Amino acid sequence: MPRDFTPKVITANHLLEGDVVYQTADDRWTRYHAEAELITDEAHAQIRLLDAERQVDTIVGAYLADAQDGPKGPEPTHFREVFRTRGPSNYAHGKQVEL
């Protein structure tokens, strides 16, 4: 039995800064997870991933990450993706202070 498709966002690292970015529904790359496009259809997810992967001069390593709907927009579900929205835990560096 095929597993149910869980909602996803497309995320990558920015080519120049190396920091974490998310693809929006209107084809921008945002630093905010909540602005990402929440994808609920598997076929659409594959198409959006192809769209992302073509943008070789903007981002690196696009992939689909699990997410869920929240009051302010999409939220990460796995702890790795939660850390990617914040930065490291040993210093106040990265998104937790830059955004």
Add this chain to the structure above:
Amino acid sequence: MYRYSDFDRDFLAERNRQFRAQVERRIDGSLTEDEFKPLRLMNGLYLQLHAYMLRVAIPYGTLNSAQMRQLAYLAETWDKGYGHFTTRQNIQYNWPRLRDVPDMLDALAEVGLHAIQTSGNTIRNVTADHFAGAAADEVADPRPVAELLRQWSTDHPEFQFMPRKFKIAITGAPNDRAVTAAHDIGLRIVRKDGEIGYQVLVGGGLGRTPMIGKVLAEFIPADDLLPYLEATVAVWNVIGRRDNKYKARIKILVHEFGLENLKAEVEKEFALRKPLYAGGKDVALLEEIKTHFAAPAFDAAPTDAFDAFYAADPIFRSWADTNLSEHRAEGYAIVTISLKKQGDTPGDATADQMRVMADLAQRYGHDELRISHEQNVILPHVHKRHLPQIHAELRAAGLATANIGLISDIIACPGMDYCALATARSIPVAQEIATRFEELKLEHEVGPLKIKISGCINACGHHHVGHIGILGLDRAGVENYQITLGGDGTEDAVIGTRTGPGFAYDEIVGAVETIVKTYLGLRESAEETFLQAYARVGIEPFKAALYPETKTRAA
């Protein structure tokens, strides 16, 4: 210290020019990431979770003060003011921007440093004891041999496409500080009937299938070393597995083919190769290399000032007792500067701290610094009369933590705070363990105890050889930490044994505390170390303390 020749300098400059052009072409989109990735990895540039990371090589962990100052300059100019010293004797910068990396590489080249990574399935950089050339227990300085091996293996036509990468470590002392038993080949310099030679270990390694190296040869005379190693690598190169990258390391060959069979093949191959070395060019080259590693001119001076201060000042005494090691020269000591202040990130140093260490090395340490695989910095040659002054300056810089070899001297890999491969965090676990035992004021009572933490199965934090090893995993979307006990990375190397089911992130510090308190409760005296007590009682008392509910159920 080893000085780079003009050839090396030109080579570095050319490499940096090429990489600058490659970065430009990546930025303007004419190189894809698939094309660029192997190029950047060769130049030490990785992409981690939150940013790029530049990994700078520190050959044999040896630096002079100018190089250390340049590392500080990079940290301040292109990073967030600090650098991370690793168990592989290199320094990592966690926040460079892609555009800045070519400038960073040029700045490194000014002091003869680089970020070139020996990558691919070749013989990797040879690592050596961080006390090399200084330790009282040393038979001979291992670094000239390490450098000889580097020159021999670089571009060796036969060894560019091997089944897998190949790592060699060497120690010149019976107390193994280079974890030689966890390398594909481990070399130990030994003396037999007055003659210098090498004990050769084979098939060690950590990672997914941890194994301790086995003795392939008890004594290889110095003149036979290169042909013997060449024979060993050649045999593996031909019969080692290439069907599965997890089965390709020589440790799997030792395991599947058998040590005795391997020995026999190596002996046959050695007989064929030995005549090719008849000219003795390698022996002459080694003699030449040795001149680059000549010991400094040691001072002969009284140590009264040290003795008086040691007797008078308890803080200094505590530091001297834990952070000094015996030097081979009269009146000298080896100083280990702890980068493990309780609550800080293991292995991190700020730019200011790097400059303090550089100044101390220049003024009092014959201009030499070392980086240990235990993520500390070493002043290998210090006359004892300078120690009170050195201690005072270290203290002012937050670098005088007296904990070498103790519970807060933890090795931790970057884990999921930085590393893209991680399955769990390791740094905050280290921080919390160190802070906890600081609060309990138990550290010195507990005595020698090595905790090592990795954030995934790649084992960069050497957890298998920690007295207490911690491996962070992702269990169904939650961080989970497995504990191993009784591991040992010294000359008596042992892989630790798993206690049982893992612990959640908020349970792991408590679990370590349980283990340590169990040890304190069962040791026969304060002199019986954790490892000795463990060897005597085995894992059961620790299991019983960690998993009381299982016991109740079984009863």
